[in-house]
Amino acid sequence: MENQIIGIDLGTTFSIVSVYEAGRSQVLRNELGEALTPSIVALSKDGTTLVGTPAKERLLANPKSGVACFKRDMGTDAMYSLSGKSWSPVECSAVVLRELKRMAEQALGTTIGSAVISVPAYFRDTQRLATLKAAEFAGLKVERLINEPTAAALAYGYQRPEEETNILVFDLGGGTFDVTILEIFDGVIEVKASAGESHLGGEDYTDQLSEHLVSKHEIKVATEDSAKWRKAVNTAKCCLSRGDTTTFDFLGQSVSVTREDLDAASAELNTRIRGVLKKCIYDSGMPASEIDQVLCVGGASRMGIVKEIIESIFPGKVNLSVDPDEAIAIGAGVQAALIELNEGVEDIVLTDVSPHTMGVMVSKKRGGVITKGFFSPIIDRNTTLPVSKSEVYSTFHHEQDEIDLKVYQGESRFTKDNHFVGNLKLNGLSHDPNEEQNGGAVEVRFTYDMNGLLEVEATIISTQRKITKVFEQRPGMMDKNDIKAALEKLKPLKIHPRDALPNRYKLERAYGLYEDLIGDDRALLEHFIDRFEHVLGEQDFDQIDSVGESLERFMNQKSPAK
Amino acid sequence: MNIWSELGIECREGLTQKDLKRAYAKKLKGTRPDRDPKGFQQLRKAYECAQLMLRDERYVEDDEEEFVSDTPPVSPPSDHTIPQLGGATAPVELPPLQRMMQAAHDHLREGKIGTALREAFPEIEHYLLSHPSEYRLWSSMLSELYATFPVLLDPVEGWARYIPSETLLVGELQSDQHYVISALTDYAVQRDDFELQKHLAQIIIDHQELLYSPRLVPLSSSLCLALAIPRVTMAKEIGEVAYKRASASSHDSLIVDDAIAFSQATFILERQPRKLWSDILNQRVSAKDIQENETLNYYFRGFLGKIIEDKEMVNFVKRCASYDVIRLINHYRPSLSIPEVAGAKLFNDAYISSATPPQKQVEKKRRSWFKSLICILLILKGFALFSNISKSSKADLDEPTPPTVELAPEYREGLAVMREHSILKRLGERIGMTTTLPLSEEYQERIRIYLEKQAKEGRIRAKHDLQFLMERGVISTESPYESRYADMSAEELSKAKELLSAVDPNLVAKEVKRAKKVEELLEQRLRQKAKEGDKDAERALKFFLINRVSRNMHENQDDE
Numbered sequence A: 001m002e003n004q005i006i007g008i009d010l011g012t013t014f015s016i017v018s019v020y021e022a023g024r025s026q027v028l029r030n031e032l033g034e035a036l037t038p039s040i041v042a043l044s045k046d047g048t049t050l051v052g053t054p055a056k057e058r059l060l061a062n063p064k065s066g067v068a069c070f071k072r073d074m075g076t077d078a079m080y081s082l083s084g085k086s087w088s089p090v091e092c093s094a095v096v097l098r099e100l101k102r103m104a105e106q107a108l109g110t111t112i113g114s115a116v117i118s119v120p121a122y123f124r125d126t127q128r129l130a131t132l133k134a135a136e137f138a139g140l141k142v143e144r145l146i147n148e149p150t151a152a153a154l155a156y157g158y159q160r161p162e163e164e165t166n167i168l169v170f171d172l173g174g175g176t177f178d179v180t181i182l183e184i185f186d187g188v189i190e191v192k193a194s195a196g197e198s199h200l201g202g203e204d205y206t207d208q209l210s211e212h213l214v215s216k217h218e219i220k221v222a223t224e225d226s227a228k229w230r231k232a233v234n235t236a237k238c239c240l241s242r243g244d245t246t247t248f249d250f251l252g253q254s255v256s257v258t259r260e261d262l263d264a265a266s267a268e269l270n271t272r273i274r275g276v277l278k279k280c281i282y283d284s285g286m287p288a289s290e291i292d293q294v295l296c297v298g299g300a301s302r303m304g305i306v307k308e309i310i311e312s313i314f315p316g317k318v319n320l321s322v323d324p325d326e327a328i329a330i331g332a333g334v335q336a337a338l339i340e341l342n343e344g345v346e347d348i349v350l351t352d353v354s355p356h357t358m359g360v361m362v363s364k365k366r367g368g369v370i371t372k373g374f375f376s377p378i379i380d381r382n383t384t385l386p387v388s389k390s391e392v393y394s395t396f397h398h399e400q401d402e403i404d405l406k407v408y409q410g411e412s413r414f415t416k417d418n419h420f421v422g423n424l425k426l427n428g429l430s431h432d433p434n435e436e437q438n439g440g441a442v443e444v445r446f447t448y449d450m451n452g453l454l455e456v457e458a459t460i461i462s463t464q465r466k467i468t469k470v471f472e473q474r475p476g477m478m479d480k481n482d483i484k485a486a487l488e489k490l491k492p493l494k495i496h497p498r499d500a501l502p503n504r505y506k507l508e509r510a511y512g513l514y515e516d517l518i519g520d521d522r523a524l525l526e527h528f529i530d531r532f533e534h535v536l537g538e539q540d541f542d543q544i545d546s547v548g549e550s551l552e553r554f555m556n557q558k559s560p561a562k
Numbered sequence B: 001m002n003i004w005s006e007l008g009i010e011c012r013e014g015l016t017q018k019d020l021k022r023a024y025a026k027k028l029k030g031t032r033p034d035r036d037p038k039g040f041q042q043l044r045k046a047y048e049c050a051q052l053m054l055r056d057e058r059y060v061e062d063d064e065e066e067f068v069s070d071t072p073p074v075s076p077p078s079d080h081t082i083p084q085l086g087g088a089t090a091p092v093e094l095p096p097l098q099r100m101m102q103a104a105h106d107h108l109r110e111g112k113i114g115t116a117l118r119e120a121f122p123e124i125e126h127y128l129l130s131h132p133s134e135y136r137l138w139s140s141m142l143s144e145l146y147a148t149f150p151v152l153l154d155p156v157e158g159w160a161r162y163i164p165s166e167t168l169l170v171g172e173l174q175s176d177q178h179y180v181i182s183a184l185t186d187y188a189v190q191r192d193d194f195e196l197q198k199h200l201a202q203i204i205i206d207h208q209e210l211l212y213s214p215r216l217v218p219l220s221s222s223l224c225l226a227l228a229i230p231r232v233t234m235a236k237e238i239g240e241v242a243y244k245r246a247s248a249s250s251h252d253s254l255i256v257d258d259a260i261a262f263s264q265a266t267f268i269l270e271r272q273p274r275k276l277w278s279d280i281l282n283q284r285v286s287a288k289d290i291q292e293n294e295t296l297n298y299y300f301r302g303f304l305g306k307i308i309e310d311k312e313m314v315n316f317v318k319r320c321a322s323y324d325v326i327r328l329i330n331h332y333r334p335s336l337s338i339p340e341v342a343g344a345k346l347f348n349d350a351y352i353s354s355a356t357p358p359q360k361q362v363e364k365k366r367r368s369w370f371k372s373l374i375c376i377l378l379i380l381k382g383f384a385l386f387s388n389i390s391k392s393s394k395a396d397l398d399e400p401t402p403p404t405v406e407l408a409p410e411y412r413e414g415l416a417v418m419r420e421h422s423i424l425k426r427l428g429e430r431i432g433m434t435t436t437l438p439l440s441e442e443y444q445e446r447i448r449i450y451l452e453k454q455a456k457e458g459r460i461r462a463k464h465d466l467q468f469l470m471e472r473g474v475i476s477t478e479s480p481y482e483s484r485y486a487d488m489s490a491e492e493l494s495k496a497k498e499l500l501s502a503v504d505p506n507l508v509a510k511e512v513k514r515a516k517k518v519e520e521l522l523e524q525r526l527r528q529k530a531k532e533g534d535k536d537a538e539r540a541l542k543f544f545l546i547n548r549v550s551r552n553m554h555e556n557q558d559d560e
Ligand SMILES: Nc1ncnc2c1ncn2[C@@H]1O[C@H](COP(=O)(O)OP(=O)(O)OP(=O)(O)O)[C@@H](O)[C@H]1O
Pocket: A010, A011, A012, A013, A014, A015, A071, A148, A172, A173, A174, A175, A176, A177, A201, A202, A203, A206, A234, A237, A238, A239, A241, A297, A298, A299, A300, A301, A302, A303, A324, A325
């Protein structure tokens, strides 16, 4: 189909792409048959940009060569240095998006220009904008940003629109946690409330468990082994979702881990999870007993302790019919179909809410003293989107000519505790108090769109002069030069057979294995690698596959692929 | 268009939420939020309004009952019509929660706090348990109640006693707005009501969810203070939870505020006593490190607040009080909490005392009768001077000059700002004025007179302070009143000033009265003489009047 829109779940640890076809939304796979693309970017020894599994392999061999979990830094000024080059989270996300776009194009045999991308419901304005920017770099037009838990609910609800039910989506991914309560009736999928934390996920459980084990068993982890250690701990954490104990081997030392270890290490995280659940329930105005089912999504929701928390609040309500890894991507695909007005989903309407309160900074005059820094909310959190609301503010004094309208997002009375979104300067407000009645008054209108993005418009009431958005300053945003440089950096390279995904993967895996082996095995492996590199370098297409296969066979003997 | 036609249904008796949903869903298919945002917003508004109206049992049968019972629904009395948006409504009975709140309000207004606490609020409590969805409404009503409560509830204890009631807590915990607790905390802090602060702090500890309330975080610093003095472990508890949360999540609406820093510091303090200070002392950690590193920053500020509680620490402080540290404190000054200010002051004093010579032991307070006697004598002496009776007094005492220290300019500036602040603060307390810069002319003159007087009494520090303030331009070198002295000789001037400063502002009222009498007499006689053409008397009179101006100033301040 022409102009097809794809759905993308751009995760902290894994990303997935999906498409709606023949009445179903389904995930797409790459040449290796993988649906889950690790959200990791790395630079190979020769400076090629690696993404996904090859990047993951590369990272294992050389932790400094790449970066993972960059989604956590979206919307900030964070920078990573990869082999001496400096990369921003937006650029890294762009690389992943480009890879997903490539996967989709390959699987569907068409070019893809636009996408629906899911973001954590609790993402703020700046984080959303950063996601849009990443898509732009990757050559994708974003048709809609959809909240991850909403997408999960859509994945569940689009095939049974007539069901009448109240759903709680519990989304504990690699790096973010969202809880959303929805109501489904007559084909309407209505989000009632969302709450969350943008830095709470499976990776935090891994971190805590790792710390716990290090101090319990007095293990010393050298920097160059850190990635290996983390991988081992992570695997152990996942094993504990199935059994009560597990053992792993780390540089010859056998480390045993129990459910108790994990529970003890994660006590504080679990408290936070309970807090968010509570908040969302209160915000929805629906007693917990009215929730009919709980959808658990995100890989980390598989953990025993997490299941127990859910079970304790919603006994017997967990619905296992959705795939925790794929649900969000599938939902994003459904949203794409909704935008395309696909007839398969014409009976469905989705409404979502704004997860944060939006407002401006005001000063108050109390007892003759002017105090700055109060937050004046304009749009309350959990208001159904889109919404447009306005408030009127005025200057303190008729000689005051300028207002610096600072827009904030958050729940505190004080702006210093909320998030700065951007500012907007207005002037021409001084007036003669005898002549003009509404001299210093400004109407500030906030419009929150379906993507969870804010537009601000200020109108000076006396002159009806309007000023729209154009924030002068937004944290974590790039200027023109940076954008140019980033585009340059991300320019798609001509793909050498060496860089074709399966080959690249084999090579990276081989390099990693090379470091583990010794003696004859190592020498043998070197021989295989040499041959493979040679045929790749010659671009000898007849040979590449067969030589590659023998390399792989050898590697599987020495260390079976997972 | 009214809400019902917007939704495409008729407003009729027995309308259920289900009917409403069905109608809304139907309309929504043609008014999709992304295709027709304007139309959608209108539809949504109508839907939400209608839902609210139906929720109110006044108008329509509870739809749940309809499903549960088989008996036909009882039709509501005919005069209960559903109001239209914007249309006039007939006066209707208040819904239950409002009614109960009204009752509580009435009790309070009549001063029957006990009744409110024993009867009205428990009733609400009971009601809310079975109607959890109304907590929100309730908490907003409570906040209204708060707005009027300083009037309604005096003494505050009545209110404070109500606070631990389960009703309030359940509501507060549910609503996550925490109106009442935050409002009360605000109130307690403003009034310096330590008991109430402690009380609230206890509640927050008992219900840790409250700690997560962003609304409360900025207030918790004073709460921690309230707690920390008698209950260090508790403060630690707050600090630990809040700190962990704040540092582990970037959920930035939870900020590490003074409170957290403070209690965290208390917490760290036990584990690594004085480590930070000794690091600073041994220059392992520089002020710059502290400023740039968030964690050190918290610790530093927390320690600052702890100093006053630890006698031994003071010695450390003295040795750590380098220019850099002073500068750092200076940097934080606008946001320091009360205990931190106290710590900062210690630093400041330690620093200043290392730069100025030790203060001379001030003579014991003279007895008041003696004071007044001197006062009178001096006035008489002043009179005598102008009548050319007395001889000139002996020369000013030689004062030792302070040792000069060679300081780098920026070093000096930092020191100067600190000193300026401390002098003004001290003086402000003494002569009862606010010391925000720039000082008004009157305040400048007051300070000048006060310091001059003290200097005359042999307080070298006062003299230095005065000099210093003038150098800094905090008070002008020229007295605004100086021009009035213009035609006096140098000796007369110094005498006059002596006279001016001699009038002790701390005279007891009786003595002032007596002095006044003498003054009156003096004035009369001076006027008399001046009238008779005595030039000296005329000048003396002028002087006398100026003198009185300053006297009045002191008196006023005594009145305050
Ligand atoms: N069986 C398991 N038991 C416990 N944890 C698991 C299991 N499987 C995966 N995880 C954890 O789930 C996380 C990844 O989940 P998921 O792929 O849903 O996250 P994501 O979509 O990448 O991140 P996010 O949605 O937060 O952006 C990882 O931290 C992983 O360790």
